[in-house]
Amino acid sequence: xxxxxxxxxVTGASRGIGRAxxxxxxxxxxxxxxxARTVGGLEETDDLVRAAGGSATxxxxxxxxxxxxxxxxxxxxxxxxxxxxxxxxxxxxxxxxPLAHLDPKLLDELVAVNITANAxxxxxxxxxxRASEAGRVLFMSSSVARKPRAFWGGYAMSKAALExxxxxxxxxCASTNVRVNLLNPGGTRTAMRAKAMPGEDxxxxxxxxxxxxxxxxxxxxxxxxxxxLVNYREWxxxx
Ligand code: NDP
Numbered sequence: 001x002x003x004x005x006x007x008x009x010v011t012g013a014s015r016g017i018g019r020a021x022x023x024x025x026x027x028x029x030x031x032x033x034x035x036a037r038t039v040g041g042l043e044e045t046d047d048l049v050r051a052a053g054g055s056a057t058x059x060x061x062x063x064x065x066x067x068x069x070x071x072x073x074x075x076x077x078x079x080x081x082x083x084x085x086x087x088x089x090x091x092x093x094x095x096x097x098p099l100a101h102l103d104p105k106l107l108d109e110l111v112a113v114n115i116t117a118n119a120x121x122x123x124x125x126x127x128x129x130r131a132s133e134a135g136r137v138l139f140m141s142s143s144v145a146r147k148p149r150a151f152w153g154g155y156a157m158s159k160a161a162l163e164x165x166x167x168x169x170x171x172x173c174a175s176t177n178v179r180v181n182l183l184n185p186g187g188t189r190t191a192m193r194a195k196a197m198p199g200e201d202x203x204x205x206x207x208x209x210x211x212x213x214x215x216x217x218x219x220x221x222x223x224x225x226x227x228x229l230v231n232y233r234e235w236x237x238x239x
Contacts, residue, residue, distance in 0.1 A: 002029065005055075006132075007080050008219065009033040009125070011063065011117075012090030014041025016190035017140070019048070020208030021087055021215040026054025028216050030085060033076065035059045063090055063117035064109070073124030083128035085219040088118050088139045091158075093192050099153040107154055114158035115165065122169055134221035135178035139166040141229060143184060163229070170227030181218055182229040185211055206232070214239075 008025045012018035014036035026032050026049040034042050034049075034056050042058045049056045061068045076083055092113045094106040118139065129135030144152045145159035163182060170180035187193055189205040211232050217223060218230065 002031070005029055005031045006084035006221075007031050007033065007076070007082065008085035008087065009035065009076070009083055010087040010089055011035045011121070013045050014038040015045075016192065017185060017188060017208040017211065017215075018087070018089040019045045020212045021089065022056070023048045023052050023054075024209075024212035024216050025085065025087070025219065026056065027052040028220075030054070032056040033059060035061060035063075035072075036090065037062050064112045066116070066120045069117065069120045069124050072121075073128060076125070076128055081128070082131035082135075083125055084132040084135060084221075086121070086125055086129060086135075086137045087215060087219060088121060088137065090117070091140060091192070092155075093196055094154040094158075096151045096155075096196060098151060102154050110154045110158040114155075115161045118162060119165055122165070129173075129178045130176055133177060135173075135176075136219040136221070136223060137166075137169070137173075137178065137180040138215065138218050139163075139180075139182050141166075141182045141184045143186070145184075167227050174226055179223060179226045181223075181225060181227065183211075183215065183218065184229060184231045186231065186233045188232075206236075210236075 008030035010018050010022045013022045013034035022032050022034055022045050032049055034045055036042055039060045046056045092109055094110045141163050142159045144156035145163050148156050166182050173180050187205050189202045189207045214235055
């Protein structure tokens with residue numbers, strides 16, 4: 001690993017948007033810390049990172065294991081003493097259903113993965129981000145966070161809470177070197193989207209690789225905006 005490389009952590013790096021972002025961040029010179037449950041998926045991402053000339057540290061864990069998130073922060077501190085970029089990308093959809101029929105186990109998972117794990121990661125990683133010359137944090141939202149839609153209630157309420165968490169953290173970081181923002185990718189060609197919209201032709205959707213350059217930009221030291229929601233579709237029109 002290049003000694004001057006920025007250190008970037010991506011959750012949900014085993015597939016989808018997290019994988020594409022990890023490869024693009026590695027190509028842009030970051031050493032990658034890759035988090036997800038599926039070891040095979042992390043290894044495939046690692047292969048792509050290496051092919052892009054980068055390096056990665058694989059951290060297979062379940063984001064519902066909150067003690068492991070505490071240990072992750074401690075390990076990163078021991079190894080590098082800082083974290084420069086944190087892409088809080090992992091998320092679950094749950095199931096699209098009327099709220100009255102929402103499976104309690106899926107509701108618990110939505111809260112644990114989409115909300116609590118991110119709050120616990122902020123707690124664990126905040127000292128490392130503040131130790132960076134330019135700590136950058138990006139959380140993933142969704143249109144339904146602000147525009148509720150029938151049958152999307154569990155996922156929508158989790159993303160609304162995540163937006164609140166993100167904007168609060170951004171306000172708390174305003175006078176520091178840390179910048180905290182939100183990305184709404186819009187419908188993207190991934191496993192999650194296929195689960196939500198099984199009848200849709202995926203070829204009409206942007207790919208994770210299409211939006212990776214925006215993610216790299218929002219996690220770079222040059223990105224000074226704080227507490228903003230960037231919509232990929234709007235950025236695409238102006239870029
Ligand atoms: P995918 O379902 O393709 O990937 C989700 C990632 O999250 C996987 O790497 C998965 O890894 C990880 N993950 C899920 N649960 C856990 C867990 N308990 N512990 C650790 N990792 C976990 O999703 P996308 O790439 O489509 O979505 C990425 C983000 O973008 C999400 O936050 C999503 O809500 C958001 N988004 C996506 C849209 C789309 O159209 N695709 C639209 C709007 C927002 P593993 O299973 O290996 O643990």
